[in-house]
Amino acid sequence: MDMNRREFLQILAIASAGGFMLNNSASFAATDASRMYDLPRHGNVSLLHFTDSHAQLYPMYFREPEINLGVGAMRDFPPHLVGKAFLKQFGIRPGSAQAHAFTSLDFVEAARSYGKVGGFAHLATLVKQIRASRPGALLLDGGDTWQGSAQALWSNGQDMIDACLELGVDVMTMHFECMYGAQRIKEAEEGVLRGKMDVVAQNIKTTDFGDPVFKPYVIKEMNGVPVAIIGQAFPYSTIANPRYFVPDWSYGIQEGNLQLTIDEARKKGAQVVVLLSHNGMDVDLKLASRVSGLDAILGGHTHDGIPVPIPVKNRGGTTLVTNAGSNGKFLGVLDFEVKAGKVASFRYKLLPVFANLLKADPSMTALMQKHRAPYADKLSEKLATTDGLLYRRGNFNGSFDQVILDALMKEKDAPIAFSPGFRWGTSLLPGSTITMEDLMNQTAITYPYSTLTEMSGAQIKTVLEDVGDNLFNPDPYYQQGGDMVRVGGLEYTCEPNAKMGQRIQDMRLNGTPLDANKTYKVAGWAPVSEAARDKGGEPIWDLVARHLRKEKVVKVSTPNVPKLKGVAGNPGMV
Numbered sequence: 102m103d104m105n106r107r108e109f110l111q112i113l114a115i116a117s118a119g120g121f122m123l124n125n126s127a128s129f130a131a132t133d134a135s136r137m138y139d140l141p142r143h144g145n146v147s148l149l150h151f152t153d154s155h156a157q158l159y160p161m162y163f164r165e166p167e168i169n170l171g172v173g174a175m176r177d178f179p180p181h182l183v184g185k186a187f188l189k190q191f192g193i194r195p196g197s198a199q200a201h202a203f204t205s206l207d208f209v210e211a212a213r214s215y216g217k218v219g220g221f222a223h224l225a226t227l228v229k230q231i232r233a234s235r236p237g238a239l240l241l242d243g244g245d246t247w248q249g250s251a252q253a254l255w256s257n258g259q260d261m262i263d264a265c266l267e268l269g270v271d272v273m274t275m276h277f278e279c280m281y282g283a284q285r286i287k288e289a290e291e292g293v294l295r296g297k298m299d300v301v302a303q304n305i306k307t308t309d310f311g312d313p314v315f316k317p318y319v320i321k322e323m324n325g326v327p328v329a330i331i332g333q334a335f336p337y338s339t340i341a342n343p344r345y346f347v348p349d350w351s352y353g354i355q356e357g358n359l360q361l362t363i364d365e366a367r368k369k370g371a372q373v374v375v376l377l378s379h380n381g382m383d384v385d386l387k388l389a390s391r392v393s394g395l396d397a398i399l400g401g402h403t404h405d406g407i408p409v410p411i412p413v414k415n416r417g418g419t420t421l422v423t424n425a426g427s428n429g430k431f432l433g434v435l436d437f438e439v440k441a442g443k444v445a446s447f448r449y450k451l452l453p454v455f456a457n458l459l460k461a462d463p464s465m466t467a468l469m470q471k472h473r474a475p476y477a478d479k480l481s482e483k484l485a486t487t488d489g490l491l492y493r494r495g496n497f498n499g500s501f502d503q504v505i506l507d508a509l510m511k512e513k514d515a516p517i518a519f520s521p522g523f524r525w526g527t528s529l530l531p532g533s534t535i536t537m538e539d540l541m542n543q544t545a546i547t548y549p550y551s552t553l554t555e556m557s558g559a560q561i562k563t564v565l566e567d568v569g570d571n572l573f574n575p576d577p578y579y580q581q582g583g584d585m586v587r588v589g590g591l592e593y594t595c596e597p598n599a600k601m602g603q604r605i606q607d608m609r610l611n612g613t614p615l616d617a618n619k620t621y622k623v624a625g626w627a628p629v630s631e632a633a634r635d636k637g638g639e640p641i642w643d644l645v646a647r648h649l650r651k652e653k654v655v656k657v658s659t660p661n662v663p664k665l666k667g668v669a670g671n672p673g674m675v
Contacts, residue, residue, distance in 0.1 A: 137198070137458065138230060143448040144438030145324040146373050147238035149231060151224065152401030153427035155249025155277075155525040156261050157542070158469050160220035160456035162212050162528040163428045164492040165406065167205045168662075170673040172597050173575030177672055180382045180405035180424060186672035191408050202430070202453035203406055205675070209490055209530055219429035219454050221264050222461035222469060227432055227454060228268060229462070235436070237323040239271045241330065243401035243425065244379040248277035249525045251541035252476055257281060260472040262289055265298065267468050272299045272319060276335035276379045276402060280547045283347045290315065301332025301377065303362045304355045314350055317362050320371055326439045329371035331362055331395075333378040335402055337581045343548050343629045354384070354578060356391055363394040372442045375399055375435075381582035382424045386413055393417025396444050397435060400424040402582045404494065404524045406431050408451045423449065427525065430454055480538035484649040487533055489657025493526035493543065496572065496673075497595070498587045498660035501526060501543055505626075505641070506589030506661070508648035513553045513624035516610060517561070517591050521627045522568065522584030531657075535649060540642055544626075550638035551626045558608070558615040561623065565593065565605040573597040573604065589624075589661060591615070596666040606666070 171181025182190050184204050193199045201211035202218065232238045242265060247258035258281050265273070278286050290300045303317035318331040336354045339347065359376075366374050373396050378385050381403040389398055393415045406426030412419045425433040431451050438446045473480070493499035502520050509518035526543040529535065556564075564586065571581045585595075594606040608615040615621075626641040628634070649655065668674060 138227060138452065140231060140234070140434060140450055140452070142234045143436035144446065146326050146328055146437040146439055147231075147235035147323070148328075148375065148397075148399065148435045149228060149238055149240045150243060150399045150423070150425050150433040150435065151429060151431065152243025152379070152399075152425045153245040153404050153525070154219070154429040155245055155427065156247060156253035156545070157219055157249060157428045157527065158221045158252070158260065158264060158472075160217035160223060161428065161542075162217055162530060163219070163430055164208050164490070164494060164528045165203060165205045166495045167675040168496040168673065170496055170573070170597055170668060170671055172573050175383055175575075175577070179407050179411060180403065181673040183673055184675040193408075198455065199408075199453065202455075203408065208528075212530060215455060216457040218456060220456050220461070221268060221429060222465040223456045223459040224429050224432065224454050225268055225462035225465040226459045227452065231432070231434055232269075239321055239323065239328070239330070240269050241377050241399055242270045242273035243377060243399060244273065244275040244335065245277045245401065245525070246273070248280065249542065249545060251480060251538060251545050252472060254541070254545040254547070255476060256472065257285060258289070262293060263468060263472065264465070266293070267465050270298050271321065272301055272330045272332075272377060274302055274332040274334050274377045274379055275300070276338060277342075277546075279334070279338055279350075280342055280346050283350060299330075301330060302334040303331055303359060304336060304352055305334050306351050308349050308351050311351075318366055320366065320369060326372050327370045328373040329366035329369075329375070331359070331366065331374065331376050333359070333376050333380055335379040336384075341581050341583065341629070343631070343634065345631045345634065346547070354380070354388065356388065359388075360392045360394075363392060367394055372439050373437055373444060381577075381580065382407070382422065383577035383580055384582070385422050385424070386411065387577045389413035389420040389422050390415050395420045396437065397421040397423065399433065399435070406451060410435075410447075410449045421447065421449070423451075425451060428527065480536065480541070482537040483534050484537060484540060484646055485535045485653050485655050487529055487531065487535055487655040487657060489531050489655075491529040491533075491535075491655070491657065493528070494524055495584065497585045497662045499526075500657050500660050501529070502587040503589070503658060503660045504649075504655055505543065505645055506587055508645040509551065509624035509626065510589050512644050512648055513551070513622070515553060515590075515622040515624035517621055517623045518589035519564070519623060519625040520587040520589070522572075522586050524582075524584055535655065537642075537646065540645055540649070544642045544645065546627060548627055548629065548634060549640040549642065550628060550633055550636070551641050551644050552624065552628055552633060552636075552638050554623050554625065555620045556623045557618060557620050559617040561591070561615065561621065562605055562608060562617070566602055569595065569597070569604045570601045574601070587661075588663075592661070593663045594666055595663040598667045607664075
């Protein structure tokens, strides 16, 4: 994004004039609920958007990151603002419900005051309320919806498919959905979803002849206005996740193909064209500057809840870039006024879904209970209690990640452990019981195998450098949207602004510098290789559950975070 800070602030002012207003009320009375969710209609085209719900059907707690560093041109800009810097940027009053929804500040106290967020029954109520004032409004699912819970995993995603149909999703794109395998997602698309929900992905092609695997886009008419929804699936699926689930599909960003798709939709009469994206926000911001003809990008993958659309200039005009957070915690509402075949104005609001303020929809509740019943006993098993806050999200580590790392090191008798930098996973307040369901909310994937590997000091550094480059490469197209691999046992220094190969420094084990030529036992899980799958390591949830049953009470320690270098004053760090 090629603009200075003054230009960015000017653009935000323009966005505010386009209809952004935050409710800063600190009270949580019923009257405040009506104000928070009373959203007057604007224009004649309305798009409702949620993303990255990660199969969380029930209300939960989710702590936003306290570290989300921006490097290079992205420093000082959304989404790389946290805490007080975030509140100041967007004019949100500290201590308000919105402050709790969008930041990690005073999380435990605020969570106990404002309650849980999300839950499909509460989201359904909000969707119905918004749709009632917006005839023809489209509900868009940005992906990572069918994965993230035990119930979704054990039902092969069926619980989430049924929930999305009940919710009234019109169009979806995907990421982790593909990790159920090509056959499963095509089966759903051609079966239960046919005629009810469109699956779109212009960037998924066959590896042999480059044929489209899914519809690149759909055109829906809303109040006489043709609206094109183009799909952009996660472009790095075959790198960041096991390729063996989709061996015959290729992904990628595919700028040229996207431009051709936009142009085709315009030629077919689309007066509004939006990209339903699972790229991650930094990638979307760059993409918006390089293609023309998009009115907006409704983005996901990086779990960034951003209350204001970011306008990005390109050769064709301006594209609005949004990102709607995660876990069913937010619903984005984008209203366009279309006149003479063009977008004349817009209004956008990202609504937090507070379970205490929205009644549970009875039909969705009944469906959720039906799907939960076969697994209820297993999910409710009490494994341990926690004496502190358990969370995941953050660039380098989280306290629930630390629990997983500690379990790996102890159960595998390894001095070092790695855990993936997944951004999904719910939070638990101090004093909470850790159930099997809670553990599965951190680990429920289709490649859960635990591993024990002999690695040299040089190999360990290579792994950390590779993942660090995925996170901190100044070119967003080289980022894959996850967080840094979590590390147990090993201490190190990280310099995010350094060049590839130079970010990871001073690696130490028990105070002793790591020897590049010496081998170390390293425990881990979620390997992407087919060979690792074939070894059939113990599922991570079984390993961690065994550890928790022994511990009984989890004494939450400070997560093992590297010493950071060269990031003083970065607003992406509390």
